[in-house]
Amino acid sequence: MSKIQFESTESRLTILEPSKEFAEGLHTVVIRKDPLLGDTSVYNPFLKDKARLFFGENDAQLLRHLIESSGSTCFFCGEGVAKNTPKYPPALVPDGRLQVGEAILFPNLFSIAKYHAITALGRAHFLALSEFTPQLLFGGLSVNQEFLKAVYRDDQTILFAIVCANYLFPAGASLVHPHMQTLVSPVSHSYHNRLMAACRDYYQKEDSAYHEDLIAVEKEIGTRYIAQMGRWHWIAAFSPIGSNEVMAIHEHESDFAELTMEDIGALSYGISRVLHCYGSLGYLSFNYALYSSKKLAREEGQRSIIKIITRQNLYPNYRNDDYFLQKLLQSELIITLPEELTLKMRRFFSPECT
Ligand SMILES: [Zn+2]
The missing domain is CATH 2.10.70 (Complement Module; domain 1)
Incomplete structure (x- = not known):
């Protein structure tokens, strides 16, 4: 068994x-x-059959209004980043901000972690999901890795990092402009903590890493295994914690700072594929989180994973998709079965799809 x-x-x-x-x-x-x-x-x-009652279609007029009305005052557009965003002290980041490609990283003025970086992903104020290119995501992930390495050098207390994103208001974003957020902390957040503790327990009991075993068993079953991109394995979650959850597991590393450029390139490509597929299904708003723990934890069966979910679409008087079931029961409603989502996702991971 x-x-x-x-x-x-x-x-x-x-x-x-x-x-x-x-x-x-x-x-x-x-x-x-x-x-x-x-x-x-x-x-x-x-x-x-009632999905459209809960998840209506995006309202193009409302979306246009939100993009136009927020564009002229956007902190992340044009020269706004240099003029309006804070800087890190030179001891941590010599130039105050970090840049890779179009991505620019700077501190959040209202931190919710010891280090809380914001990354303006690119110059575009708004992107359709098919426009989150691997190049843009690579810039965003790379600049965050550079930041994590800088924090590691400066602060020995740091053990945990989460690279995450909220896209558009239904996902919790306060700005339209595509951006990432990274929380770097000596303390792990609740879900990350539960995840690591369970991986540790599994490792002690089974003498193997849970996520390595999960990759093997999902490959064998086949119905939720989407694709392998480099050392990342993309799988639709059996029991999702958000709508249309897709996760990628790194087959070896637990620490975001230890990923190679090839790993980050493959991850960027995979995220772009998932978002492209979500867009084709009519979604626009999403969250993702990449969970990282410092290398010392790897021996206890930890792996770096990213989870991506869709959120409610934008239309007047939309219904929030996070209700008592999610907030107070920590359970999720499945509208599209993970096994059906897998079939849709696979098409976007095939070599013919660009
Ligand atoms: Zn903008």
């Missing part, structure tokens, strides 16, 4: 349906559990 178990529980229920003159309708609810953390997600096949 595999060391990793994919547990799901199906319940059947009867409802007298008004649309069928109160005849009996048989419904199904499936609860899935993440094999490592036990986090639950809920799938009701009937909701699939």
Whole structure:
């Protein structure tokens, strides 16, 4: 028996349906559990047909208005970065800000970690998801790696880093302009902490790294394994923690600072593929987070992983997709099954798709 178990529980229920003159309708609810953390997600096949009620289409006029009205006052556009954004002290970053390609990194004025960097990804104020090119993402990830290395050199207390993004207001972004945020800290955040603790426990019990075993078993099952790009393995999460969750696992490293240029290039390409696919499915807003722990933790079965999810689309009076289920029960609603998402994603990872 595999060391990793994919547990799901199906319940059947009867409802007298008004649309069928109160005849009996048989419904199904499936609860899935993440094999490592036990986090639950809920799938009701009937909701699939109602997806547009929950996730309406983006309103082009509203979107245009948001882009135009925010463009003239954007801190990240044109000369705004040099004039309006803060700098790091020279002891940490000699020039105050870091730049790779179009990406420019500077401190957040309102930090939520010991080091909280913002990266304006490029010159464009707005990007469709198909316009998040590997080159732009490579610049963003590279400049953040340079920053993490600078912090490591300067501060021995640092153990954890999260490279993340909110795109557009439904995802929590306060600015339209595409950007990344990186939190570097001596203390791990709740989810990252749970993830590392579970990996440590698994390693001690099974004498192998959970994510290495997950790659092997997902490859064998095949229905959620999307593609391998360099040393990254892209997989649709069995029990997602956000809509349309796709994750990539690095097969060896736990530390973002230890990734090679090839690793960052392959990761950039993969993220661009995922976003391109989301765009083709009608989504626009997303979050991602890359979890990194310093190299010393690698011996305890840690791996660097990135998780990407879609968020609610932009239209007037949209319904927030983060309700009691997510906020208070820490569970997620599955609209598109991970196995179906995998088939859609694979097309965007094929060599013919550019
Ligand atoms: Zn801008």
